[in-house]
Every structure is written in C-alpha cells, then in structure tokens.
Amino acid sequence: MAQKKSQRVAYDVKNIETLKSLIFMLDGYRIHHYEEIAWVDRVVDRGDMGWRFRSEWDELRKILVDMATVPKSLLHLLKWADIQAYLKFIGLVMSTAMIALVGVSLFFFWGKQPANLALTTTILSYLAVPLIAILIVSFAGPPLIARKIYRELDKYREAHPEKFARYAPRLRETVQNLIDSLVDAVKKGKTKPVESSLGPDLLEEASNAYENFFNKVFRRGKKKELKHIFNLFNTDYSRIKIDKEPTKFRRFYIVEPQL
DSSP, X not given: OOOOOOOOOOOOOSOHHHHHHHHHHHHHHTTTOOOOOXXXXXXXXXXXXXXXXXXXXXXXHHHHHHHHOOOGGGTHHHHHHHHHHHHHHHHHHHHHHHHHHHHHHHXXXXXXXXXXXHHHHHHHHHHHHHXXXXXXXXXXXXXXXXXXXXXXXHHHHHHOHHHHHTTHHHHHHHHHHHHHHHHHHHHTTOOSOOOOTTOOOHHHHHXXXXXXXXXXXXXXXXXXXXXXXXXXXXXXXXXXXXXXXXXXXXXXXXXXXXX
C-alpha cells in the first residue's frame, strides 16, 4: 500500500515576527539548538498562531521536551549554558558602560568643561584595559562555548540516532508549513507585526539597539530594500532563498522567503 503524502498546511498567523522566531526555534531543535518554549505556550494561548497550529502544539511540545531532555552524562552542559548567558549579559553591560563614558567625555569636551573632562578621561584610562579584556571574553566566549555544547550534543546524537530519527520528519514538515505560511502572509501584505504582550527581551533589545546604532554610523545614506529575512540552521526546505552563509561565529543561514 502506498504511503500517503503529507499535505501542506497553512497557519492563520497574526504576528509575522513571532512566526519567524518559531521557525528558527523548531528548525534549531533538528540540530540540538535547544531553547526554552514557555514563550510559545503564551503565543499559542493568545491565538497568535491560529487555531490549526494550536491544535498541533501539544504534540509538538512533547517532542521538543523529549528531545531536550539531557541525560546525566551531559548535565555539565547546563553549567556551560549558564556561563554562556552570563558572558552575554556582562558583555552588554560593559559595552554600555564604555559607550556611556565615551559619550560623557565627548559631552564635556564639546561643552568646554576641562575639569570634568579630565575626570572622565582619567577613569577611562584606568578602566580601558580591563573593559576591553572583558568585552573580548564576553563576545568571543559565547560562540566558543556554543561550539563546545553543539560538539558534545552531536556526539550524543550520533551515538543514539534512534531517539531523534523518529522526530526529524515531523519537525521538518512543521517548519516547512510555517515557511509556507510566512510566504502566504508576505504575499497578502501581513508584514506589520502585532504588538506583543510578552514584553521585550533585555538582551535582544540591547543587541538590536547596538546594531541599529552602528548601521546608522557606518551605513548612513545607503538605503536598501527591506527584505523579510529570517534565520535557519537547515536549508532542506522549499520556498526559501539563501542570503548569507554561516560563519565561524554564526552557525545559521540568513534566508528570505521565495515569493
């Protein structure tokens, strides 16, 4: 008897940015890039992903929890993950402090306040070396820790293929359906994200602020066409176009929906 082909499913998505985040998260589980899923529970309960995805979420949630369950032999990776998070936070705090000191110094310089300028430059002279050292560690450390975590998880996956092989087709099918839903949403003009009640993530908000600042400084006057880009670890999906390949410090592809 011939196996029945899985039908494409379109979800009635209300928030396109949430959709992109969900695509990235589910695709990441295919390569052991595990994230907390509590935010998806809230999104689904609010109805942002539509009734059809809500009906599938309980099954998907069980799959994700089972895949992310860490055996005792890998419990030390949780400590490395905590260190990775702390380093990211410290890096953002230190970079904020350095930018603030430089900004205050420039303010005193333009305001012709030599006494205050001398004070801030003295502080900078003492803190510059440790601040730069901390910044190097905090920005270079997390990618290196991530590589270590992925390497050990890949070894575990290769040693226990039976645990993950049965879930791979289901996750791939769901991600493809989400990508199809993204393409449909873009074609229909549903490009403006709905205001989320989850509240901003501190690290993501600060990171986006720095990115926007440097884009304005170094790319002023260059207006590029807005693309509906999102991130993927795997590219065995249809209806996507690869914009950027992974790098040593970025393991995922940057892609856009193929309209």
